[in-house]
Amino acid sequence: xxxxxxxxxxxxxxxxxxxxxxxxxxxxxxxxxxxxxxxxxxxxxxxxxxxxxxxxxxxxxxxxxxxxxxxxxxxxxxxxxxxxxxxxxxxxxxxxxxxxxxxxxxxxxxxxxxxxxxxxxxxxxxxxxxxxxxxxxxxxxxxxxxxxxx
Amino acid sequence: xxxxxxxxxxxxxxxxxxxxxxxxxxxxxxxxxxxxxxxxxxxxxxxxxxxxxxxxxxxxxxxxxxxxxxxxxxxxxxxxxxxxxxxxxxxxxxxxxxxxxxxxxxxxxxxxxxxxxxxxxxxxxxxxxxxxxxxxxxxxxx
Numbered sequence: 327x328x329x330x331x332x333x334x335x336x337x338x339x340x341x342x343x344x345x346x347x348x349x350x351x352x353x354x355x356x357x358x359x360x361x362x363x364x365x366x367x368x369x370x371x372x373x374x375x376x377x378x379x380x381x382x383x384x385x386x387x388x389x390x391x392x393x394x395x396x397x398x399x400x401x402x403x404x405x406x407x408x409x410x411x412x413x414x415x416x417x418x419x420x421x422x423x424x425x426x427x428x429x430x431x432x433x434x435x436x437x438x439x440x441x442x443x444x445x446x447x448x449x450x451x452x453x454x455x456x457x458x459x460x461x462x463x464x465x466x467x468x469x470x471x472x473x474x475x476x
Numbered sequence: 477x478x479x480x481x482x483x484x485x486x487x488x489x490x491x492x493x494x495x496x497x498x499x500x501x502x503x504x505x506x507x508x509x510x511x512x513x514x515x516x517x518x519x520x521x522x523x524x525x526x527x528x529x530x531x532x533x534x535x536x537x538x539x540x541x542x543x544x545x546x547x548x549x550x551x552x553x554x555x556x557x558x559x560x561x562x563x564x565x566x567x568x569x570x571x572x573x574x575x576x577x578x579x580x581x582x583x584x585x586x587x588x589x590x591x592x593x594x595x596x597x598x599x600x601x602x603x604x605x606x607x608x609x610x611x612x613x614x615x616x617x618x
Contacts, residue, residue, distance in 0.1 A: 357510035358541040384541040416561030
């Protein structure tokens with residue numbers, strides 16, 4: 327069943343702050359095999375002008391996707407999550423995420439389309455720090471594949 | 477931001493050093509834990525086959541994380557990345573054997589922009605298939 331177009335533009339409440347920890351950044355960098363010292367060594371980060379270790383560029387997805395759960399699981403929207411695949415992902419950075427950040431995410435439904443029976447949902451997540459500074463925007467395109475009988 | 481590559485030193489067509497990233501089942505379990513994405517299609521082949529996949533597949537976000545390393549290793553400072561986007565076109569299939577899979581990433585400068593920024597277009601392949609489409613980053617050089 328096609329999703330309700332009237333949800334386009336809907337803005338969900340900001341998430342509670344997620345505190346970015348040095349060890350979580352280290353864990354993520356190790357999981358992707360990235361040995362850049364700027365992710366684990368505060369001195370190396372400072373040498374590049376950062377006040378603490380920074381996170382790899384895609385680290386913030388874990389936070390924005392969790393926030394997008396508000397949209398995905400919105401019973402009024404009625405998305406069938408068991409059929410969802412990740413279509414596109416994009417980030418625009420004002421500055422890198424760094425240890426000590428307390429980040430909130432505000433999710434907005436940017437678009438709803440129906441293509442060949444597939445529901446295509448575009449969600450924008452605006453990430454701000456504790457001072458209200460904009461840090462990064464994440465755009466996530468989710469595609470709910472058509473059911474076979476449709 | 478302190479990129480070690482000077483804007484003046486590159487032109488359209490400049491190639492970044494290519495890299496290959498091995499992926500095993502152990503890699504995917506480790507990434508699941510670090511990212512919090514425990515979808516069983518990334519570690520349970522019975523489940524993956526039941527939903528129509530050929531085998532366990534890598535997290536798209538894992539592939540996205542690997543591909544940008546070609547850019548961040550080139551510039552030195554990952555904080556120089558201004559934009560990064562991809563389309564997930566084909567899954568990276570990861571068999572349960574000694575080899576796993578390989579993600580091969582190449583990249584080149586596609587456009588010179590204002591404010592010492594350049595657009596880099598990335599190509600990510602696995603088993604001869606393009607696994608990322610429209611894969612591009614904007615990065616601020618020194």
